[in-house]
Amino acid sequence: MVASAESLHALERVVLVLLVMVAAFAVIAHRLKVPYPIVLVLAGLVLSFSQHVPHIPLDPNLVFAIFLPPLLYGSAWTVSWREFRQNAFVLALLAVGLVGFTVWGVAEFSDRFITALDWKAGFLLGAVVSTTDAIAATSVAHALGLPRRVVDILEGESLLNDATGLLALEIGLSLLARGDLPTVGEGLARLTYLIVAGLVVGLLLGVVVGWLERYIDNGPVEVVLSLIVPYAAYLAGEEAKASGVLAVVACGLYMSRRSATFFSPGVRIQVKGAWEAMTFVLNGIVFALIGLQMPYVLAGIRGDYSILTLVRYGAVFSAMLIALRMVWVLPALKLANFIGRLQGLKKATSGRESLVIGWTGMRGVLALAAAVSVPEMINDKPFGPRNLIVFVTFSVILVTLVLQGLTLPSVIRALGLAGQTGMGPEERNARKVALEEALEYLRSKRHEAGEVHSHAFEDVIDRYRRRLEALGEDEARKESAVETTQTVIRLSKGALRRQRSAMIRMRNEGRISDDVLRTVERELDLEESRYLLRKS
Known part of the structure; x- marks a missing residue:
């Protein structure tokens, strides 16, 4: 019992340290205007040398079974299916073609330039580092207003290449155990089964959950159910010997499209808030854990190589991976543009956008978990x-995440792709159509009601008319409408703040209970959220 209590307290200390790190260094990252994954990795790296911070080994099973499903599901939820489908050829070139090219390139390089790694071990290393992590890249891209097409490609690639990277890892381990590569037919058959079966499992689960959603309209229950779904999809995919990763992605894409019809507004707000907090915490813990692995990485490699040799290996491999990505991405996107023109697609990736996509080949926790999962014994020998593979992978993560992550804003600005924020033509047109239909509905209802409550109709219609004019083409009327709308928002927010102050004062004076305050406060918060300005 005592030992069990001590283990529980040790676990509590570890969780507390990780949560404090995530909260504290995320605030610092926000102040420095640096993506929080980079700050957390560097902070973990520095703190890993402290005797007062508990050493936390990275368990690959923990990453694959606990962290990966909800993070994949959350990412898939935010992906647009239309853009995902339109970019299918580009994503295939990156998530399949680039992964294979990376594995082959690392194997060839290792066999020729590193005596400790032959072609087979190099193949395994290539499989380990072939998957990218787009969290830091897309966080910078969103902040700087990178074109949405680039963000869609980066997010889609990071969702799909996990599956092909894990397949390459499976082949690499089989190569070391059996001594030969599977035939092309065997490899294609396995890849096809992984993809098709994974997609089918994920979509079937999505259909079942979508059917259940018709009978549920409870925020807390929906939050719990949304957390169960990614784990169920991942486990079902793995049980079917297919890709659990693709099962989660397929289920997430399906549920995201259906959520617009089966979530009520209140439930949607609760689920979105819960998932934003959860993905932030999980991402933060994952990147903090990467930095904290330094003692374990050095313990496995120390004594076998000099520091100079290790630094050279890490730098050279990182530079080679960046070069391999650039060599593949630029012609691959040109090919995708050519195929797109033949299909009549108007959207194409420019040369500047291709350079940014090529520069965002950052590696993350999946690569490190894959390296740590490499067994110490193969064929009883x-x-x-193994230790060199883990060290090189750790070095690649640090170099690509920190170097590319910190330089990405400068690259985006230098290429003239920054600052494209605000409302795009498609969003503007969608808002105009929606407002016009709302006005048509209100006018028809006013006509049916006659003079009854006509003042209420006029008030609502006036607000909708001002919002429509703010989206118009007439600059004079548009400017006037925007100015009027901003005045209404400013006055409304001031009135809401006065209401909130009055409620707090009455609570402090004992005239109302905290329950009454919280009930009214939630209504005021929801009303104030309507007045969050979006630049047009």
């Missing part, structure tokens, strides 16, 4: 290169 010690696998000597």
